[in-house]
Every structure is written in C-alpha cells, then in structure tokens.
Amino acid sequence: MEALDLGGLKSNWRAFKELVESKHQDYLTKYYFVFREDDCGDEAYAFTSHTDLDEWLSKKFWEWERYDTRNIEESMNDIFVWKLISESDFKRLSSLYKGARKTGIEIDGERYYRKLIPVSVEPTVVVSTNFY
Secondary structure (H helix, E strand, O other), X not given: OEEOOXXXXXXXXXXXXXXXXXXXXXXXXXXXXXXXXXXOOOEEEEEOOHHHHHHHHHHHHHHOOOOOOOOHHHOOOOEEEEEEEEHHHHHHOOOOOOOOEEEXXXXXXXXXXXXXXXXXOOOOOOOOOOOO
C-alpha cells in the first residue's frame, strides 16, 4: 500500500497514474486505486495486492468505527475502489468487466481500463455452545 493523499480525486488519480506507469508490466500484479472523500480531508491509496486491500479495508472498518450504524452493509459506501484492467484482459473477459472505462494509463505499450468495484461488508454469524 502506498498513501497518495495529494488533495482531491483528480490530483490523486494523476499521482496513481504516475506510480503505475513507472512500473513494468507484470501479469501477476493487480493495481487498485482507493479514494475516500472526507470533510476533514480526502484520502487516496494505491494497492498492488487484493489480499492487502481486503486486510486494509477490514482494519479501517474497525478503526473508523463503521460497525456503529443501522445498516452495516452500506457502512463503507463512501470508499471507492477502482481496479486497473489491462486491455487484453478487458477484451478477453468483457462480460466480467462490463462498464469498465478506458484510462490514460499505459504500461509497456498496453492501455489500461478502470472498473469501480464495490466494497462489501458482510456480517458474520458465529454459533457456539458457550461451554468450555
């Protein structure tokens, strides 16, 4: 994870674009841009691992006290996550990436698309006997 935090959405997207374009194309690395709009200041982050992103979101759920709400499923709706998709993946899996938009990002001659992906908060049910 890399914090970008350069102001608003556009300036942070430009910083993300520069970060990603400075890398070489790697089919194992997936790029995610995370943006949170806040009255106290916007936050933006770049991730290169879905696992790291999920762990970070889970941690932030508790840090930001998102559990204290009437509708837990919508408690993270102000967090926006965009996944970068290579043009070859976009064409090969077009039904999966329906609605993705072309970006100005290009790595090693390949254009990239962005897809907004939802942050899902799913309550867990634990059943036990309470007998130890």
